[in-house]
Amino acid sequence: MSDDIIIAAVGDLLMKPLLIRSICTRDKRGGSFDKDNVHYAFEQVFEPISRYLQDAHLTIGNLETTFAGGSADGYMKTRRNPKNGNPIFKCPDIFASVLKTVGFNVLATANNHCMDYGVHGLKRTLEVLDKNGIAHVGTHRNREESRKLCVQDVGGIRIGILSYTRDTNGNTVPKGQPAGVKKIVRMCMKQDLKRLRVISDFIIVCMHYGFEYHRSPAAHQKKLARFLFRQGADVVLGAHPHVLQPAVCRTVKDIDGRSRKRFAIYSLGNFISTRLNGKDAALTGIIVRIRIRKTTSGSVQLAGIDYIPTWVCISKDDEQSSCRIVPLKQALQKPERCYAGQMGRMKRAYRRTLRMYKGVLSLSG
Numbered sequence: 001m002s003d004d005i006i007i008a009a010v011g012d013l014l015m016k017p018l019l020i021r022s023i024c025t026r027d028k029r030g031g032s033f034d035k036d037n038v039h040y041a042f043e044q045v046f047e048p049i050s051r052y053l054q055d056a057h058l059t060i061g062n063l064e065t066t067f068a069g070g071s072a073d074g075y076m077k078t079r080r081n082p083k084n085g086n087p088i089f090k091c092p093d094i095f096a097s098v099l100k101t102v103g104f105n106v107l108a109t110a111n112n113h114c115m116d117y118g119v120h121g122l123k124r125t126l127e128v129l130d131k132n133g134i135a136h137v138g139t140h141r142n143r144e145e146s147r148k149l150c151v152q153d154v155g156g157i158r159i160g161i162l163s164y165t166r167d168t169n170g171n172t173v174p175k176g177q178p179a180g181v182k183k184i185v186r187m188c189m190k191q192d193l194k195r196l197r198v199i200s201d202f203i204i205v206c207m208h209y210g211f212e213y214h215r216s217p218a219a220h221q222k223k224l225a226r227f228l229f230r231q232g233a234d235v236v237l238g239a240h241p242h243v244l245q246p247a248v249c250r251t252v253k254d255i256d257g258r259s260r261k262r263f264a265i266y267s268l269g270n271f272i273s274t275r276l277n278g279k280d281a282a283l284t285g286i287i288v289r290i291r292i293r294k295t296t297s298g299s300v301q302l303a304g305i306d307y308i309p310t311w312v313c314i315s316k317d318d319e320q321s322s323c324r325i326v327p328l329k330q331a332l333q334k335p336e337r338c339y340a341g342q343m344g345r346m347k348r349a350y351r352r353t354l355r356m357y358k359g360v361l362s363l364s365g
Helices: 018-021 043-045 050-054 070-074 094-099 118-131 143-147 187-200 219-231 328-333 345-358
Strands: 007-012 024-027 032-040 058-063 104-106 135-137 151-156 157-165 200-208 235-239 247-255 259-265 269-273 284-294 300-317 320-327
Touching: 007 050, 007 070, 007 235, 007 320, 018 024, 018 043, 018 070, 018 320, 043 200, 043 259, 043 320, 050 157, 050 284, 070 219, 070 320, 094 118, 135 151, 135 157, 157 187, 187 219, 200 219, 219 247, 219 284, 247 300, 259 300, 269 284, 269 300, 269 320, 284 345, 300 328, 300 345, 320 328, 328 345
Parallel strands: 007 058, 007 269, 058 104, 104 135, 157 200, 200 235, 235 259
Antiparallel strands: 007 284, 024 032, 151 157, 247 259, 284 300, 300 320
């Protein structure tokens, strides 16, 4: 057990304008935000659960926002694409440094919001992540970068990571533009996995697929997970539905004849977001902790999977709003003032989560 490598994974980092407004302190001048006097307390958001991210050997999340630059007003106002009405998201750069501080090593950037601010926003997002020492998978600035494979050496185990998305909300990359997004195209995925199998010991694929707010996986999610297992993926991490979906763990023989235990969770839910249409499912997520180990023969195997249910606690006290991601089990055992009015909802979310993963994952935290 002491030699196990722990990989922590979370779902959507969906930092909406409402959340940004709730955690910042700012001065106003003439009715607008003074960009020189804004402090974003992102570190407080993650404080209750940071230890579960930091004590892992590798931590992965889905960055469902952009670092497109701009002023405080731009981050805190809800904006929509004039062509289709879809919301578009961006976040202050300081969010990236906080993600690094709380333990994130790799972020999947292929999702339906990665092109919200066009090619400029896509490229700038990757530049900000690079500056903060966070690896990224799923989007690229040029063709050379599109060919690179993400392999993280963790305790002598080479962990390969890929990321794909079904769409980009209709915001396509212009033809002839070298920047791009990894789409869910089976032939391309097959080629990527073939190359990755040669240079890695364990493969994780982040998939942005499924239907928003559906608690059961769609047929295409199940088929793609089986396809990825066959092509050598050891773990499939799903995102996009914004609610938790079931997980499966089964032994599958891949195209190279390797029979291994493999794991897929169809949706990790939101790690951070807001309530939608009065439904708490969008506030409920989990931290999955995947344990892997190298055998005496030198192969790497899945050793176990634990999970920690989480809740996005948004509260307001004396006109000051706050947002914190809390571990549900601990929060229910030691309720705080800021949970007032939410305890019943939190208990129901906790029970739903336990039922969903009973017999597949081991409760932790």
